[in-house]
Amino acid sequence: MTRNEAEWAAVFLAAGELTRRGYAVSLTLGPNAPLADLVVRAPSGASFIVDVKGKCKPGAWMVKPKQPTPGLFYMLVRLGMSPNGIDRTADRFYIMPQAEALRLTKTNLKHPGLSGFTSAAAAGSLDDWSCLPS
Numbered sequence: 001m002t003r004n005e006a007e008w009a010a011v012f013l014a015a016g017e018l019t020r021r022g023y024a025v026s027l028t029l030g031p032n033a034p035l036a037d038l039v040v041r042a043p044s045g046a047s048f049i050v051d052v053k054g055k056c057k058p059g060a061w062m063v064k065p066k067q068p069t070p071g072l073f074y075m076l077v078r079l080g081m082s083p084n085g086i087d088r089t090a091d092r093f094y095i096m097p098q099a100e101a102l103r104l105t106k107t108n109l110k111h112p113g114l115s116g117f118t119s120a121a122a123a124g125s126l127d128d129w130s131c132l133p134s
Contacts, residue, residue, distance in 0.1 A: 001056050001079070010054020010077035011037050017093065018050075021129065036072060046133035050075050061094075062116040063105050072098040073132060076122060095132060096125040 001009070015025045015038055024041040028049075036049035048071040053061055056079040063074065073095065080090025096104075104117040125131070 003055075006054045006056045006079055007052075008054075009056075009079055010075075011052045013054075013079070013091065014038065014050065014052045014075045014077055014093070023132075035066065035069065038075075040132075042133040044134055047071065048073055048133055052077060054079060058119075060114075060116045060118050061122065062114060063101055064113065064115060065102060065105055065107065066098070068102070069098060074098065074101045076119075076125075078119065092119075093127055093129075094119070094122045094125040095128045096122070097131055100125065100131075 011027065015027060018025050018038070018040055022043045026039045028037060028039055035051070037052040038050040039047065040050055041047050049069075050073050051066075052075050053063065054077045055061070061076050066072070074097075076094035076096075078090075078092040078094070080087035080092070104121050105115055106117060108114040108116075
């Protein structure tokens, strides 16, 4: 699976999981929506946006620091893959508010596009659905 395919799969998987949990989700597609991938409305009516990052191989999460934005959350989706292909039981969701992502992100001074953090650093955000507006 290419990086681009993993990103697309992660966006749709994140949207699907949010929908299963009672959220209304819209995708923001194209170059006019660089801040986030999803616009979400919680069951309470509160709205927020989600920037989705996806990968299917081990390694750091590439997260470019953004200006603080109210209502911005990150959903990092580790797609479950095995030598035999897709393994949905191994899908992992790391959910965090922007402030947490900014706290974890280590800036790569030589290559700012390679800034980010490890899954181990984000372990406290694994399946932290409660951080989202309800």
